[in-house]
Amino acid sequence: MSSRGKRKDEDVRASDDESETHASAKKIAKPADSSDESDDIVVCNISKNRRVSVRNWNGKIWIDIREFYVKDGKTLPGKKGISLSVDQWNTLRNHAEDIEKALSDLS
Numbered sequence: 001m002s003s004r005g006k007r008k009d010e011d012v013r014a015s016d017d018e019s020e021t022h023a024s025a026k027k028i029a030k031p032a033d034s035s036d037e038s039d040d041i042v043v044c045n046i047s048k049n050r051r052v053s054v055r056n057w058n059g060k061i062w063i064d065i066r067e068f069y070v071k072d073g074k075t076l077p078g079k080k081g082i083s084l085s086v087d088q089w090n091t092l093r094n095h096a097e098d099i100e101k102a103l104s105d106l107s
Helices: 004-013 086-094 096-106
Strands: 038-045 050-057 060-069 076-083
Touching: 038 060, 060 086, 076 086
Parallel strands: none
Antiparallel strands: 038 050, 050 060, 060 076
16 A cells, blocks of 8 residues: 555544444535525635625525536536535635735735
């Protein structure tokens, strides 16, 4: 076994003491029509395949910045993206001036 695979297994065991007794959790994609658990408000498209949305998912509000792809004529969310809690969003928003300064320093 390569050191990468072995290291990953060690990290899983280190983070979960019960990993030997329970099967590892796997992410299962939900069908596109299971929108009854989430309400998305698309705020803006930041590029052809990226958008920012605010959503209510499982009773919590998230700010979602995500890439999308088209399959069989349907636009579906991809794996690449980030969902920020409201607290995380507020932290990022409060540092907007610092980000702008860093951008101007690097330009």
